[in-house]
């Protein structure tokens with residue numbers, strides 16, 4: 001193959017253009033992160049799975065009174081079970097079991113909006129992973145208690 005002066009110039013120009021992009025990127029701020037060693041802060045508007053929120057009057061408990069409105073309003077039938085009990089000395093019911101099937105949840109937010117006690121919100125959990133469907137059946141009461149211990 002013979003290299004003509006014009007093809008040589010074209011090749012050199014192409015190489016210089018490529019190197020220009022590389023050198024420019026080299027001096028720009030790093031935009032990638034070394035996940036999972038480095039985890040970026042998630043935007044507050046991110047919608048992870050639904051979670052129970054703390055009762056502002058008693059932050060060690062969640063605000064759910066197990067009325068079941070969210071369960072009845074969920075268009076995907078993703079809220080499988082909400083159970084609660086009335087404890088002695090308490091005016092309201094306390095939720096004991098809240099099962100969310102995250103495999104069918106569309107994160108539409110209807111449950112969050114329809115909750116009368118503002119007991120629901122979206123978690124910032126972006127890396128839910130599992131090997132079977134059951135891994136995404138969450139008991140939100142247990143999840144709340146676990147979160148409380150960590151914080």
Ligand code: SF4
Nearest residue numbers: 074105106108109111
């Ligand atoms: S976010 Fe929507 S689909 Fe998911 S549990 Fe709530 S109401 Fe159901």
Ligand code: SF4
Nearest residue numbers: 064065067068070115
């Ligand atoms: S999360 Fe809200 S709407 Fe759902 S059962 Fe609890 S109090 Fe009722």
